[in-house]
Amino acid sequence: MYQYTEFDQQFVRARAAQYRDQLERWQAGKLADDEFRPLRLQNGWYIQRYAPMLRIAVPYGDISSQQLRTLAKIARDYDQPDPELLRDAQEKQLALGEVPVPGGEPVVTRLKYGYGHFSTRTNVQFNWIPIDKSADVMDLLASVNMHGIQTSGNTIRNITTDQFAGIGIDEIADPRPFAEIMRQWSTLHPEFAFLPRKFKIAFNGSKEDHAAIGWYDIGLQAARNEAGELGFRVQVGGGMGRTPIIGTVVREFLPWQHLLNYVEACIRVYNEYGRRDNLWKARIKILVKAEGQKYIDKVEAEFREILDKDGGPHTITQEEYERVAASFVTPQIKPLARKGAEAQLHEIVRKDAEADPLYARWLQRNVLPHRNPQLRAVTLSFKRLGYAPGDATAEQLETAAGLAERFSAGEARVNHEQNLLLPWVHQDDLPELYAAARKAGFARPNIGLLTDMIACPGGDFCSLANARSLPIAEAITQRFQDLDEEFDLGDIRLNISGCINSCGHHHAGHIGILGVDKDGKEWYQITLGGSNGSDLSGPALPGKVVGPSFSAAEVPVVIEAVLDTYRKERAAAADGKAETFIATLRRVGLDPFKAAANGARFVERETA
Numbered sequence: 001m002y003q004y005t006e007f008d009q010q011f012v013r014a015r016a017a018q019y020r021d022q023l024e025r026w027q028a029g030k031l032a033d034d035e036f037r038p039l040r041l042q043n044g045w046y047i048q049r050y051a052p053m054l055r056i057a058v059p060y061g062d063i064s065s066q067q068l069r070t071l072a073k074i075a076r077d078y079d080q081p082d083p084e085l086l087r088d089a090q091e092k093q094l095a096l097g098e099v100p101v102p103g104g105e106p107v108v109t110r111l112k113y114g115y116g117h118f119s120t121r122t123n124v125q126f127n128w129i130p131i132d133k134s135a136d137v138m139d140l141l142a143s144v145n146m147h148g149i150q151t152s153g154n155t156i157r158n159i160t161t162d163q164f165a166g167i168g169i170d171e172i173a174d175p176r177p178f179a180e181i182m183r184q185w186s187t188l189h190p191e192f193a194f195l196p197r198k199f200k201i202a203f204n205g206s207k208e209d210h211a212a213i214g215w216y217d218i219g220l221q222a223a224r225n226e227a228g229e230l231g232f233r234v235q236v237g238g239g240m241g242r243t244p245i246i247g248t249v250v251r252e253f254l255p256w257q258h259l260l261n262y263v264e265a266c267i268r269v270y271n272e273y274g275r276r277d278n279l280w281k282a283r284i285k286i287l288v289k290a291e292g293q294k295y296i297d298k299v300e301a302e303f304r305e306i307l308d309k310d311g312g313p314h315t316i317t318q319e320e321y322e323r324v325a326a327s328f329v330t331p332q333i334k335p336l337a338r339k340g341a342e343a344q345l346h347e348i349v350r351k352d353a354e355a356d357p358l359y360a361r362w363l364q365r366n367v368l369p370h371r372n373p374q375l376r377a378v379t380l381s382f383k384r385l386g387y388a389p390g391d392a393t394a395e396q397l398e399t400a401a402g403l404a405e406r407f408s409a410g411e412a413r414v415n416h417e418q419n420l421l422l423p424w425v426h427q428d429d430l431p432e433l434y435a436a437a438r439k440a441g442f443a444r445p446n447i448g449l450l451t452d453m454i455a456c457p458g459g460d461f462c463s464l465a466n467a468r469s470l471p472i473a474e475a476i477t478q479r480f481q482d483l484d485e486e487f488d489l490g491d492i493r494l495n496i497s498g499c500i501n502s503c504g505h506h507h508a509g510h511i512g513i514l515g516v517d518k519d520g521k522e523w524y525q526i527t528l529g530g531s532n533g534s535d536l537s538g539p540a541l542p543g544k545v546v547g548p549s550f551s552a553a554e555v556p557v558v559i560e561a562v563l564d565t566y567r568k569e570r571a572a573a574a575d576g577k578a579e580t581f582i583a584t585l586r587r588v589g590l591d592p593f594k595a596a597a598n599g600a601r602f603v604e605r606e607t608a
Helices: 006-027 033-041 066-076 083-095 131-142 178-185 254-271 284-291 293-308 319-327 341-355 355-364 396-408 426-441 468-479 483-491 553-570 581-588 590-606
Strands: 046-047 052-056 062-064 115-118 122-125 199-202 218-224 231-235 248-255 377-380 391-393 411-414 422-428 494-497 513-517 520-528
Touching: 006 033, 033 046, 052 131, 062 066, 062 468, 066 115, 066 122, 066 396, 066 513, 122 284, 131 553, 178 199, 178 254, 178 319, 218 254, 248 254, 248 293, 254 284, 284 293, 293 553, 319 391, 319 468, 341 355, 355 426, 355 483, 377 396, 377 426, 377 513, 391 396, 391 553, 396 411, 396 422, 396 426, 422 426, 468 553, 483 553, 513 553, 520 553, 520 590, 553 581, 553 590, 581 590
Parallel strands: 199 218, 494 513
Antiparallel strands: 046 052, 052 122, 062 411, 115 122, 115 391, 218 231, 231 248, 377 422, 411 422, 513 520
């Protein structure tokens, strides 16, 4: 992990002290609400449907056990709403009604508190911290080198990478040093403090796209040219929202030394020509789509001027790269030391794990190969019945910190799928990790399966949402608790967004669910065939809508009908395994699935 320098630490502490002064002046009436609003947003403090929401940056997903323990303290001591506020919010949510589950108990939203939420962009969010406690929380975060900078506003947001950075078996280059250099360069960048709209950058260092870079404002894919030199393929103009667009490749190969110079050129052109008159047309994807080659030509001209006229002021030197890369040294991992009675206990745990039929499934779904053949990357599943996707209580955060310390050199990674990855697990320690993770509820072997879904907080918390996401996620999770059935269905990405802003990345789901408003009521559109760009899914693509929107009560039935159609249509693959959902969909086309979805809708209405 990157180790903060003394300057880094002073900067974060000073920012926290500055925020405390701003808060106190606002509380004293010396700052008006309109004056305080941009100041709190610059530190990650939003005002949502019922209470403040804090978004904490976790650059490129790396998080230490110490930081996890600090998040646990925030969840336990600060994420505590006023009882009257919570009661009023709960009454409003209960009034929205329940979501029926085929053959199960109806799901109704129960607003919870005292937990953190892992987001798709490797941030951590809290939903109930009172604003008068916000400065105390900022001080606490600063004590462990955390903050809310670059989590809000029309600036360059928290920079992400693929979760297998530095450990992937197909890695071209570790993207974390480059992401850290770019983070330092972009933090409080004076020219890009007021862009037309928010701006998101992602790196992918592996051959397979694990970071969904096609969906980002700028996506950077590690590559090597014919001479074997390292560089990046540059995509610009990806994004979701009302107009889902896959980024355009503007440079097939950019030498790594010029990353900052070229990205600066891309953003300068956007800053000059991006629309500021229409919020819905302000993202860079609209500019790139409208201008096409003209945008690329302007970027190349700006890049040449930066190099020729300005002398390439942000060229990354070998010395600077090595300085930052030194923080990402691979830890020396050995099996846990065991002697005497402890060694005997380990043998018992190993035999118990190997006798557990779920252990083999856990090894198959949650344990991934590592570039070091003695190590493994292990995913802790935060997709469990009774919890929203990505949610973790104070106790669970503490437990995750302990697992990271014991089994992964004190390091974990928040990933795009809203789970935690342990990147440095020795293969000999897998039985003990499994036993500990299962006891904590983190060992469900569902990674990449239907219940490993992505979901935004939706209308339960977000003031922008048109509909709730969490009761829909819970209803589907409850319906598909049979692991045999889930394994039979195989790899399926299901993503849920509560509004068109697409924080749940529904466009990229094999099955996507989007909450929409119709006459003040909650309805849901279903899309099929989306992709985040991984090898499993093929090139990044937005899903296609299967028909008119469905009521909340209809959604679980529609999903079941879509999956029944898959079972009927799938073919045996060459290796004898069943054809995947996305492969079947692309082979037979949308029509059978669309007919099944719409048929299920009408049956449900007649039954009701």
